[in-house]
Amino acid sequence: MKNTEKIDLIFKHFERHIKLSDTLKTELAQRIICKTFKKGELVHHATKVCNKSYFIQKGLMRAYFIKDGKEISEYFSAESEWCNSPRSLRTRQLDIYYIDAIEDVEAFCLSLVDLMYLFDHFPEMERYARLSMGTILGHFMERITSMRFTTAKEKYNHFLATYCDIHHRIPLGMIASYLGITQETLSRIRAKK
Amino acid sequence: MKNTEKIDLIFKHFERHIKLSDTLKTELAQRIICKTFKKGELVHHATKVCNKSYFIQKGLMRAYFIKDGKEISEYFSAESEWCNSPRSLRTRQLDIYYIDAIEDVEAFCLSLVDLMYLFDHFPEMERYARLSMGTILGHFMERITSMRFTTAKEKYNHFLATYCDIHHRIPLGMIASYLGITQETLSRIRAKK
DNA sequence: CTTAATTTTTGACATAGATAAAAAAAATTA
């Protein structure tokens, strides 16, 4: 890491859940590397096991999978959020997800090996993971509820609420596949209000 | 705890993810209490903050919420699974979920206070939570996919796959609300095959 | 700038699944 100011972004993120000792900060700084991706660039390919986690410093990433030849968006990650192929990273096996950059991206990158090292040596990292996964789990539960008992319009409103800050940066087609509706339907919903 | 054999069930569960030291086993045994619930009994009420987690030893529990006066099943927990109101437990705030017993239930009960104590003193408990939440997160992702791009029949098949062992113990109406389809539709799907 | 490629919008039509109401079956209680 050259830019010590930049890394503060991810430190601040950790510190929302845990206290970072100087030792841990040093260990993190030694292991985190910076990567950049051009808009449209593929960051992770489903034919590979995912062994990295990206923390976005600037830009927008998307996890998606292919169904019947079409890209189905699974989730979007923006500034100060992680992006990876969760199950692949956890189980060290293949999963269906691709990751690409919707905008030019600057990201911090932590390898699985380094993550494991940190979990083994810093219990507070385990806590961080437990707490932040709890938050994500909550979002998923809300999303499941939103998927089940709402009209297409309500689904879209729920999307607008959860991706409040970044919804305008995501193309309509990607939003439609994320919501499980057709882009025609979404276009009509937008036209009405 | 009187029955030392019984508590092995939950020890074995922990040991799927972590090693349990004798110290931790003792601490757990001191804190876990047994509770029983009759079929139909309300275990957790949405007007209360959830401050307990139940690990089911025998029977079947359900988390649900009320929408337009109807009970919408969120998830089911059977033997060797946890049941609680996740976000309420995590944030110490109210959430929408009720929990009831679909069958007579015998469960181990751990209070939030005791959970916190264990997290604070046993880093391996943090790891256990991280790993088991990862598994749950994977299930949720699959469920979200299943909710979005499949017909009612495919949703039902996905339910049968995920609740393979216990699907026959869950009433049709509860399954329908879990899947976000009407019970009439589910009844027709069952009739066909 | 001009052309090509991609994304979004619009229109016509089809259909899976919702809704409503009532009968049948199963489970619970007296």
Add this chain to the structure above:
DNA sequence: TAATTTTTTTTATCTATGTCAAAAATTAAG
């Protein structure tokens, strides 16, 4: 075991959203 309540099934319509096709608008490339 009869009576009551709850759950499931069936029948008949209705509607939101999907599908297909093509035009318009936007973005990217030469």
